[in-house]
Amino acid sequence: xxxxxxxxxxxxxxxxxxxxxxxxxxxxxxxxxxxxxxxxxxxxxxxxxxxxxxxxxxxxxxxxxxxxxxxxxxxxxxxxxxxxxxxxxxxxxxxxxxxxxxxxxxxxxxxxxxxxxxxxxxxxxxxxxxxxxxxxxxxxxxxxxxxxxxxxxxxxxxxxxxxxxxxxxxxxxxxxxxxxxxxxxxxxxxxxxxxxxxxxxxxxxxxxxxxx
Amino acid sequence: xxxxxxxxxxxxxxxxxxxxxxxxxxxxxxxxxxxxxxxxxxxxxxxxxxxxxxxxxxxxxxxxxxxxxxxxxxxxxxxxx
Numbered sequence: 001x002x003x004x005x006x007x008x009x010x011x012x013x014x015x016x017x018x019x020x021x022x023x024x025x026x027x028x029x030x031x032x033x034x035x036x037x038x039x040x041x042x043x044x045x046x047x048x049x050x051x052x053x054x055x056x057x058x059x060x061x062x063x064x065x066x067x068x069x070x071x072x073x074x075x076x077x078x079x080x081x082x083x084x085x086x087x088x089x090x091x092x093x094x095x096x097x098x099x100x101x102x103x104x105x106x107x108x109x110x111x112x113x114x115x116x117x118x119x120x121x122x123x124x125x126x127x128x129x130x131x132x133x134x135x136x137x138x139x140x141x142x143x144x145x146x147x148x149x150x151x152x153x154x155x156x157x158x159x160x161x162x163x164x165x166x167x168x169x170x171x172x173x174x175x176x177x178x179x180x181x182x183x184x185x186x187x188x189x190x191x192x193x194x195x196x197x198x199x200x201x202x203x204x205x206x207x208x209x210x211x212x
Numbered sequence: 213x214x215x216x217x218x219x220x221x222x223x224x225x226x227x228x229x230x231x232x233x234x235x236x237x238x239x240x241x242x243x244x245x246x247x248x249x250x251x252x253x254x255x256x257x258x259x260x261x262x263x264x265x266x267x268x269x270x271x272x273x274x275x276x277x278x279x280x281x282x283x284x285x286x287x288x289x290x291x292x293x
Contacts, residue, residue: 192223
């Protein structure tokens with residue numbers, strides 16, 4: 001049986017990852033017609049939602065459209081938000097749908113999230129290179145963002161999207177499965193493959209150099 | 213526990229969703245196998261780097277277009293505000 005996701009790394013969360021205490025109040029105010037409250041929520045999440053739509057669609061114009069449509073849709077359906085999950089999780093699900101629609105429109109033959117994927121022997125990494133300590137510190141923030149975007153874009157959509165939802169947006173396995181219409185075991189197998197593939201691809205930037 | 217089984221269980225190990233006895237045998241294997249240790253540590257680090265990465269600021273023109281579209285829609289819904 002699966003349990004809600006816990007961060008295995010127990011890192012100190014960044015300020016942006018902490019659930020803001022005022023979110024329920026802002027949502028309630030927005031539901032009551034307070035425009036400024038809704039705008040505050042938009043400003044809080046616009047960067048994350050744009051990264052999400054960008055990572056799914058891999059197309060700047062589609063990502064912008066999907067982000068804009070997500071916030072408009074969220075506003076239109078705000079009265080239906082019952083508070084059973086975080087507002088952000090609800091918003092992510094809307095954004096995933098919008099982004100997937102764009103992606104399927106642009107690449108109709110390429111995007112089938114529930115296609116049967118090989119999970120055989122090639123899951124086992126062949127090349128294993130160790131990294132130096134804090135390898136991300138070798139790069140400026142902007143450069144690191146570029147590397148992370150480039151590497152994730154090399155994954156096929158079924159892996160990229162599951163990784164995005166589970167490990168970047170921190171949705172649970174159950175929430176990810178529901179958002180994508182996949183079974184729990186399909187989410188888990190795609191996530192494992194995505195994590196291992198990303199690890200391998202990102203190693204070219206982070207592997208230990210000879211003088212470390 | 214061998215390297216192949218460890219990789220199969222890696223997903224549940226990373227997400228702390230394993231039976232304690234399987235977890236213990238993974239950790240025992242990790243003590244002995246450097247290759248698996250590197251795989252586990254660098255996979256954890258990959259997740260950590262992505263999880264902690266801050267999204268880049270929105271390009272200014274993208275932000276402007278978003279807020280203009282929202283403003284138009286929001287004020288149409290609530291003309292008095």
